Amino acid sequence: MNKFYITTPIFYVNDKPHIGHAFTLVLADVTARYHRSLGEETFLLTGTDEHGAKIARAAERQGEEPQQFTDRVSATFSELAKILNVSNNEFIRTTDQEIHWPGVFKIWEAIKASGDIYESEYEGLYCVGHEAFMKKSDLQDGVCPDHQTKPEKIKEKNYFFKLSKYKKRIKEAYVSGAIMVKPASRANEVLAMLEDSEDVSFSRPRKDLEWGIAVPGDDAQTIYVWADALTNYLSAMGYGRNEDWQKWWPADTHVIGKDILRFHGIIWPAMLLSAGLELPKSLLVHGFITVENQKMSKTIGNVIDPVELVKKYGVDPVRYYLLREIPSTEDGDFSYKKLEDRYNGDLANNLGNLVSRVAKLIETKLEGELNFDGKFFDKEVRQKIEEAEQKYRRAVEEFRLHEALTHIWDLFGFANAHIDSHKPWEADQEGSHLLRTITSIVAIIVSGSRWLEPFLPETVEKISNTFGNNLRAYDVLRLAGQKFIVTKIEPLFPRLK
């Protein structure tokens, strides 16, 4: 059996999750569920990134210890995954000393053994008010705009990672397709970034970065984010603790946002090469969500809480919106109006109503029982289904999930039109005509359900219940002899006023 290992980024716990985190989770979840539906042994990993000076400061503001703070915020992320019906197999936390830290130590040692860690001086402009280094571009007339003070030039010892040594091999990995990037335009971006990437700082003095993992053999230094956070993809699978990771590594897919492409596209592969590990097979890069076409920001006060959304509309409507309205690899926009339009238009009117009308027809015209007989299965309909399935699969495999949904909905639209033109409710027509129409429509619903399961698992469950069968399991070509005991239920998606 093929294995399929897919990850989300680990989320930074400086604040509770917003709709962007929900988007990432759902994209990865659909991909994972799709691969499970193909019969692959699939592992979906998500988790939280919990170290750093920023976390320590956030905890302090709340009057909490860092660990207490990260425990609390991390829980809101694992809760979010649960609420969104995300099928993650594990939830990794970088503060987990038993699960995660051994992997961090191991990769550090491996990189060091390759001779790729060296000491150097880091020189920067340090703002006392920020307790952090500032970039020149952040300053106005050489002065920190927030504190109106001139930052000091400070030199400090850091360990550096010899990233530059691997640039050539990384480039080859992209050119040869050993690492596939979707969409392709992002691969070009990585190559461009690669050109001017340099060695990166791999540690910080303890005094600047207390909340983190100490460098092995040098307590005065803390491991910087790269070796700490990126390593989660290995540590979660056992790296540093046991040999289980060899079964799963290399990762088949890292789902990431466009902001962290540089880390996953360059730094991470360099680390892996240095440690003598295989490179991930693909990166799926998604865009960002704006709210009413504005950047989401606390200052504007337009941050959308996905938990509230699910409470108000239900899981699947929220999943549907994120997957259908936001192009998987582009930026997209959120608004309540659009969400409600999608809900009423696509979910209630198109799909929900289709299921209702068919269920009722079977109840009243066929006494609630449909014996699926292949000879009543309309050829034209069969062809439509096959075409739709091809388009659907291609779209999912190209990580164009929004497009995959349009193909499913095209088929539902076709089904609604087919019912209208064949008028199965007319009492005076022959039984075979009625059977032919209904059989064909049920075939569409069965196929659509099967394809929809990775996207809207709860809805498919409900449709299955209506049809008295586990529709997910059926290939439409193997329906002959199946019996459907149909009971009309409450509307799948009650219309919103």
Place this chain on the structure above:
RNA sequence: CGCGGGGUGGAGAAGUGGUCUAUCUCGGCGGGCUCAUAACCCGCAGAUCGCACGUUCGAAUCGUGCCCCCGCAACCA
């Protein structure tokens, strides 16, 4: 010359060399149906595909220039 994305009927999007006399959804108008969640189906109106020049037998689609919007550049997916 920092990097990237984008500008397509009233709104939102798809389409990235010929199949585009440009597609879909919402909205508007008209009609049909009654199995269904006032749902469903059909039809109509509405777009010089940001602007200019160019390449080509042929451009929304490629090139150049310009205008405008948005993001990244700061450990926010």
